[in-house]
Amino acid sequence: MSVALKKEAVVCENLRIATDIYSMWIKEPEMASTAKPGQFISMYCSDGSRLLPRPISICEINKKQGALRLVYRIAGKGTEEFSMLQASDRITVMGPLGNGFTLEGKKALLIGGGIGIPPMLELAKQLSCEKQIVLGYRDVTFLDKEFETYGSVYISTEDGSKGTKGNVLDAIRTNGLHADIIYACGPTPMLKGIKGYAAEQGIKAQLSLEERMACGIGACLGCVCKSKEVDHHSNVNNKRICKDGPVFYAEEVEL
Amino acid sequence: MNTSVTIAGIEFKNPVTTASGTFGSGMEYSEYVDLSKLGAVTTKGVSSVPWPGNPTPRVAETYGGMLNAIGLQNPGVDVFIKRDIPFLRKYDTKIIVNVVGKTTEEYCEVVERLSDCDVDLLEINISCPNVKEGGIAFGQDPKCVEAITHELKKRAKQPIIMKLSPNVTDITETAKAAQAGGADALSLINTLTGMKIDIHRRSFLLANRTGGLSGPAVKPIAVRMVYQVANAVKLPIIGMGGIANAEDALEFIMAGASMIAVGTANFVNPTATTQIVEGIEAYMKKYQVEDINELIGCVK
Ligand SMILES: Cc1cc2nc3c(=O)[nH]c(=O)nc-3n(C[C@H](O)[C@H](O)[C@H](O)COP(=O)(O)OP(=O)(O)OC[C@H]3O[C@@H](n4cnc5c(N)ncnc54)[C@H](O)[C@@H]3O)c2cc1C
Ligand SMILES: Cc1cc2nc3c(=O)[nH]c(=O)nc-3n(C[C@H](O)[C@H](O)[C@H](O)COP(=O)(O)O)c2cc1C
Ligand code: FES
Numbered sequence: 423m424s425v426a427l428k429k430e431a432v433v434c435e436n437l438r439i440a441t442d443i444y445s446m447w448i449k450e451p452e453m454a455s456t457a458k459p460g461q462f463i464s465m466y467c468s469d470g471s472r473l474l475p476r477p478i479s480i481c482e483i484n485k486k487q488g489a490l491r492l493v494y495r496i497a498g499k500g501t502e503e504f505s506m507l508q509a510s511d512r513i514t515v516m517g518p519l520g521n522g523f524t525l526e527g528k529k530a531l532l533i534g535g536g537i538g539i540p541p542m543l544e545l546a547k548q549l550s551c552e553k554q555i556v557l558g559y560r561d562v563t564f565l566d567k568e569f570e571t572y573g574s575v576y577i578s579t580e581d582g583s584k585g586t587k588g589n590v591l592d593a594i595r596t597n598g599l600h601a602d603i604i605y606a607c608g609p610t611p612m613l614k615g616i617k618g619y620a621a622e623q624g625i626k627a628q629l630s631l632e633e634r635m636a637c638g639i640g641a642c643l644g645c646v647c648k649s650k651e652v653d654h655h656s657n658v659n660n661k662r663i664c665k666d667g668p669v670f671y672a673e674e675v676e677l
Numbered sequence: 678m679n680t681s682v683t684i685a686g687i688e689f690k691n692p693v694t695t696a697s698g699t700f701g702s703g704m705e706y707s708e709y710v711d712l713s714k715l716g717a718v719t720t721k722g723v724s725s726v727p728w729p730g731n732p733t734p735r736v737a738e739t740y741g742g743m744l745n746a747i748g749l750q751n752p753g754v755d756v757f758i759k760r761d762i763p764f765l766r767k768y769d770t771k772i773i774v775n776v777v778g779k780t781t782e783e784y785c786e787v788v789e790r791l792s793d794c795d796v797d798l799l800e801i802n803i804s805c806p807n808v809k810e811g812g813i814a815f816g817q818d819p820k821c822v823e824a825i826t827h828e829l830k831k832r833a834k835q836p837i838i839m840k841l842s843p844n845v846t847d848i849t850e851t852a853k854a855a856q857a858g859g860a861d862a863l864s865l866i867n868t869l870t871g872m873k874i875d876i877h878r879r880s881f882l883l884a885n886r887t888g889g890l891s892g893p894a895v896k897p898i899a900v901r902m903v904y905q906v907a908n909a910v911k912l913p914i915i916g917m918g919g920i921a922n923a924e925d926a927l928e929f930i931m932a933g934a935s936m937i938a939v940g941t942a943n944f945v946n947p948t949a950t951t952q953i954v955e956g957i958e959a960y961m962k963k964y965q966v967e968d969i970n971e972l973i974g975c976v977k
Contacts, residue, residue, distance in 0.1 A: 428946070428948075473944070634734045634735070636941075640701070641704075642698070643747050644735045645733070646733060646735070657727045660750060
């Protein structure tokens, strides 16, 4: 795998696409040329009081333009700072980081929950098999229209304002969806549910996990998750989400 | 121009090393940094058997710093010897191995195993705030510090650096105790015990509740402690705590540190270590300093 770079990227556009949700394109040709769906980048704040980089998934890759798209939610001061960037501003980023999804299967279920939806977009673009895309929201939807180009889209909302009332598994059951592989990213309780569902159906699932990070490259051991097998790095049952993940097969990890 | 420094008879090409636990054994950062450009690489703490560490969340950001409660996850000394030492020996740099334990016996076991190994110095972490037994408990009581130093000194073939805790009223007391126990050098500071509360969830942010504070926020405390200890004992000091650039490094050197270690700054800037080496050289050129040793403890 190629070395992740730390570079200054140029912001091409940064638009608000829903309440507190922003879509940013940045230009960094070298990163764009090696990036894979499911990988992430570390974004640095310009305010020195906020030291640690913010991990944000790659939502889309445009190799021709040498650009990456990031879709993020304002969660605190760092993402708020990013939301104020404008075209031609610069931002320091490091990446691409992590392993990314492995493209496989004949009939896939792509499942995204909340701010776990963005990384599924580039995956949907690159996967050539039959795709059913399930998107779970609390209430307001975003990116759902963009997914329609790549497969059939099923929506669940917690408040029932759109699609199936409930969570992504309710949408899968209501619509009678079946697949031979699952790709998923979203909050841990959702991933836990999907892990159980995949085991029950006897199908493989690739899950993208999240944890608080410091280094982002596998050195600090801040971001581990419990793994079934002894990891090669520390010889205990801990895998590093930033380096060994963020994507794991469901049976590899305990949630 | 001479940038080399000597600690316990061992010469380092320059005074820059890495802070234990922030650089692994250099593998991850070797993609960003030519390890041969560093005076030494200090490894993550290693124990006699593999340690799984604490539950997550293990890290949290704070104003100008961070809290960590990794809990010394490591593969154990056997894997370390087989894998990490041969890796580091490929580079032209000295190897400092950070040693941890829960009991004096466990520290002794690791030190004995490493005694026959091709490593240059041992740094004894008696100051980790994130493990209940051992760690900080040893590091806060001067009597314990002296006793454990004495025990380890008997067993180690390499020089021994005792890494001191800042979580004490008077750091010169533990420094003197380490000296009395026969330590060859001192490292300071380890992290300061801190806490962060998530006001939205009304809970502790770290699973361990408390964590160790590091980064620029701790630098003035670290510089003060290095200065105090440098004036209280004869041992050479490896100074650390919030060093992010050459200016920070020079502060520590002028306060009395013979070497400095770069920790949290690696997370912010993966090439911080080599940039600091270059920055120190640039400073020496600018002020026509022939020998870095002239700067060590020059501020009285
Ligand atoms: C692999 C990965 C991919 C991610 N992808 C996306 C994405 O595509 N879009 C998106 O909106 N968010 C994503 N997140 C979550 C995002 O990293 C956090 O929302 C963001 O770091 C919050 O920063 P802040 O300064 O706004 O919040 P603050 O709460 O002020 O941040 C303080 C510290 O906590 C960390 N932190 C806070 N929340 C999280 C979190 N949920 N996960 C990890 N660290 C956190 C920050 O990085 C920072 O170090 C991802 C997280 C991971 C681990
Ligand atoms: C993530 C992390 C892990 C650490 N692990 C260790 C360790 O294993 N052994 C040790 O002696 N110190 C450990 N430390 C302490 C550092 O070596 C150093 O003393 C401290 O972070 C202060 O330096 P800094 O502000 O430059 O990071 C750790 C620090 C951090 C941030
Ligand atoms: S964030 Fe440092 S190991 Fe993953």
